[in-house]
Amino acid sequence: MQPRIGVGHDLHRLEPGAGLLLGGVKIECGLRAVAHSDGDALLHALTDAVLGALGGPDIGELFPDRDESNRGRDSAEFLQAALERAGRAGYRVGNADATVFLEQPKLGGAKEEIRVNLARLLGCEKECVSVKAKTGEGVGPVGEGKAVAAQAVVLLVERSGNA
Ligand code: MG
Numbered sequence: 001m002q003p004r005i006g007v008g009h010d011l012h013r014l015e016p017g018a019g020l021l022l023g024g025v026k027i028e029c030g031l032r033a034v035a036h037s038d039g040d041a042l043l044h045a046l047t048d049a050v051l052g053a054l055g056g057p058d059i060g061e062l063f064p065d066r067d068e069s070n071r072g073r074d075s076a077e078f079l080q081a082a083l084e085r086a087g088r089a090g091y092r093v094g095n096a097d098a099t100v101f102l103e104q105p106k107l108g109g110a111k112e113e114i115r116v117n118l119a120r121l122l123g124c125e126k127e128c129v130s131v132k133a134k135t136g137e138g139v140g141p142v143g144e145g146k147a148v149a150a151q152a153v154v155l156l157v158e159r160s161g162n163a
Helices: 041-053 076-088 110-122
Strands: 004-016 020-022 025-027 031-033 091-101 129-134 147-158
Touching: 004 041, 020 031, 020 041, 020 147, 025 110, 041 076, 041 091, 041 110, 041 147, 076 091, 076 110, 091 110, 110 129
Parallel strands: 091 129
Antiparallel strands: 004 031, 004 147, 020 025, 091 147
8 A cells, every 4th residue: 555645724714712722732822713613723734634645525525614513523523533534444644744824822832732732643653743833924814813724744654554
């Protein structure tokens, strides 16, 4: 079985609130993501990367925002469902590389906390997960503090292999 690579992207608008979820970690700030689910843009991007590596469908097809059962839902469940699909197809996560785009607050030490949590969720070593952070340089929806975005690339490798 050849390794398979997938890419995911997500963006959520920001509004005043009690904190922002990124990679399953609560970032304490005066913002929250506008979303039908819990609005974790990083977990949504990772979920789409896993699904993309498998050839689809995408997160919106699997978990429509018109479905009341997805309201306020823990996005780790979306990622788990994608990983179960990967497992059934004979794959596990080889490595994952992600970038969060957010003007404020600076993620700083939270990046490492997010990385550790993602390794736990993805079922791989921390060394196989990267979490980077970028601002929007003051321009565009991210730069103006109106949105948080995330990009992720995931490599799936054969479950039983040594890759
Ligand atoms: Mg989303």
